[in-house]
Amino acid sequence: MQIAMIQDKIVPITELEPVYLDRGIFFGDGVYEVVRSYDGRIFTLEEHLQRFANSLSAIEISGLDIDRIRSRVLKSFDVAGISNARIYFHVTRGSELRNHLSKADLEPNFFLTITELEDNTQAKTKGIEVSTHPDWRWKRCDIKSLNLLANVLARRDAAAKGCTEAILVDEDDLITEGASSAFFAISDQTLRTAALTANILPSITRQFVIKAGKNIGLETIEKTLTPQQASEADELFIASTTQDITPVVKFDGKLIGDGKPGKHTKLLTREFLSFTV
Numbered sequence: 320m321q322i323a324m325i326q327d328k329i330v331p332i333t334e335l336e337p338v339y340l341d342r343g344i345f346f347g348d349g350v351y352e353v354v355r356s357y358d359g360r361i362f363t364l365e366e367h368l369q370r371f372a373n374s375l376s377a378i379e380i381s382g383l384d385i386d387r388i389r390s391r392v393l394k395s396f397d398v399a400g401i402s403n404a405r406i407y408f409h410v411t412r413g414s415e416l417r418n419h420l421s422k423a424d425l426e427p428n429f430f431l432t433i434t435e436l437e438d439n440t441q442a443k444t445k446g447i448e449v450s451t452h453p454d455w456r457w458k459r460c461d462i463k464s465l466n467l468l469a470n471v472l473a474r475r476d477a478a479a480k481g482c483t484e485a486i487l488v489d490e491d492d493l494i495t496e497g498a499s500s501a502f503f504a505i506s507d508q509t510l511r512t513a514a515l516t517a518n519i520l521p522s523i524t525r526q527f528v529i530k531a532g533k534n535i536g537l538e539t540i541e542k543t544l545t546p547q548q549a550s551e552a553d554e555l556f557i558a559s560t561t562q563d564i565t566p567v568v569k570f571d572g573k574l575i576g577d578g579k580p581g582k583h584t585k586l587l588t589r590e591f592l593s594f595t596v
């Protein structure tokens with residue numbers, strides 16, 4: 320008899336719920352998105368859906384209609400009734416017994432959660448500490464893949480050091496991005512962040528941070544920094560959908576500026592938040 324075991328329970332393979340055979344579990348064979356709402360309005364849904372479509376296409380999952388995903392997101396957001404919500408969804412290649420090469424006719428699995436965003440006022444007003452970690456990820460970080468083990472390990476390392484985020488550093492000693500955020504430095508009226516390559520996620524927040532920067536008179540340079548350069552910047556911050564702009568006040572134990580969120584970061588945040596209303 321072909322069997323499976325779930326904790327202490329033996330189950331015949333034929334009776335196993337498909338959720339246990341999801342290729343997302345076996346291989347991280349899927350892609351995801353995280354969108355948020357501000358005061359009951361979803362921010363940049365179309366940009367996230369477009370990136371999701373790109374991720375699906377990059378890993379060759381087809382047959383999923385983005386219009387249908389949009390309707391599912393909108394419907395569930397309506398039902399949840401949460402004004403500051405984190406909307407997470409993923410699609411995996413489907414469920415079947417573990418086999419690297421999937422069956423051709425597998426039906427993709429869709430999963431979504433809507434939860435309340437935690438209050439991050441303290442992190443935003445006081446700033447956070449970050450620590451560097453080697454970037455152990457694969458070579459297609461532009462795909463928002465479910466494979467996040469390297470990101471998880473980096474975050475665990477940062478947490479063990481009392482830091483909120485891990486800043487990933489590649490083999491050439493250049494900062495790619497945060498474990499779950501884009502990374503920015505400000506010095507001399509200039510905003511600096513890594514250029515979009517296959518090594519980083521095309522962050523949606525990044526797009527709007529650059530736009531906000533332009534509006535407040537900051538020039539943007541898309542060029543990677545070394546940890547040394549970052550630690551000498553006037554201001555640092557991370558950016559992501561769920562945390563928008565969060566100032567960094569300590570980098571690998573070194574105080575940035577006077578150890579308080581910088582004035583340009585504050586101006587930038589105000590400008591960025593004006594896009595969300």
Ligand code: PLP
Nearest residue numbers: 499500501520522523524559560
């Ligand atoms: N970089 C990584 C590795 C991320 O995981 C995230 C967000 O989760 C970001 C950047 C920021 O992307 P976005 O602004 O689209 O949330």
